[in-house]
Amino acid sequence: MKEVFRIIDHYKYDQSSFLFSLINSKLDDLK
Incomplete structure (x- = not known):
């Protein structure tokens, strides 16, 4: 069960x- 959570x-x-x-990347496009 721990594996699943991991x-x-x-x-x-x-x-x-x-x-x-x-x-x-969106912010870079705006510059």
């Missing part, structure tokens, strides 16, 4: 970093 946490982290990079 995978979910990892997925959430990946998602947020993906969102973060996406926002960063």
Whole structure:
């Protein structure tokens, strides 16, 4: 069960970093 939580946490982290990079690229486009 702990493994599942670890995978979910990892997925959430990946998602947020993906969102973060996406926002960063959008900001770069605005400059």
